[in-house]
Amino acid sequence: MNVIKFCSDLVRCKSVTPIDDGAIDYISEFLKNLGFETQILEFSEKGRTVRNLFAKFERGEGANLGFLGHSDVVPAGDGWDSDPFEPIIQEGFLIGRGVADMKSGISAFCCAVSKFIKEKSFNGSIRVFITGDEEVGSYQGIQSVLDWAKAKGEIPDDCLVGEPSSDKEVGDRVFLGHRGSINVQAKSVGEQLHVAFSRNNTNSLAQICGYITAMKNYEWKYEDKRFPKTNLEPTLLFTGNYAQNVIPGESSANLNIRFGADYDSDQIKSILSEKAKQFGIGLNFIVNGESYFCDNERLKSLMASAIKNAIGLTPRFSAEAGTSDGRFMIKYCNVIEFGVPVEMMHRSNEKVKIDDLRKLENIYFEFLKLYFNA
């Protein structure tokens, strides 16, 4: 199978979370034809149903490799020069929603595995996990899939996550982990007043701005240098008040904080809460995940050799990743994350170099050969 065709076919499925629009069946059919046992795993909660795929190919008792990807994509959004779900090739790029994040990774792995199974004999098994809600929550996706896999004894020894990881060019960076992430909703309640008759400390907007500034300037400790620094970013400020002579009674803000292993989410929450008290701010937290770092020497050296053999580059290893489903897989097995450059993820006119797709397929093929010693 041609990796460009595979990726283009996937892009034509409008698989905006939690819709799968044929993407899961397409991958399932392809793997079934290679001799994989496949199973569609549907999980529902609160009126939302997510389709996921588990596929297994077994040839002996040897090592057990997993591949993890997601077939869902973020909404197209504005600013496209072509139909986001009708892929086109232009100046050496394949363009369409999801080509980078992460239909490229799925396509390259499926094509590499097809070639590997046909050309090589090996002793071991390959388990493929494709989830349908990575972009929104991962609840009925990887979290439910892993509960199922654990109960069925289908957890791999090691797992390759095909998310974008490269920096300037494919093969220059591999992710070993990422920082923890918390979404924070902050709310300040003051008093709605005519501006001419203001009183001290009752302006909800001034209070919340004070809090945001204080937290933005907070000096987070930075000892574990495997991770980028802890970083807090305000992403939304809202009062709902458009009148120039009214002090808003209520103001709210959204913040997101990324933190390395110097903190866990409880410590971050208590620092944020402590300061919030001083400013009279109420907080709500959604913990997206703790930081993780998987420093498995064997996986690192296999991936470095695979990249070197396939395209001659030596990658650097880093924990700069955004959150991925790898944070759930790491609870069960070793995880390594490698794919195309991160630059175009979630953008309009999302694109991937045709050459990079082919390189990725070759790197995954080398990785399979080295992993199974085939």
Ligand SMILES: [Zn+2]
């Ligand atoms: Zn992704």
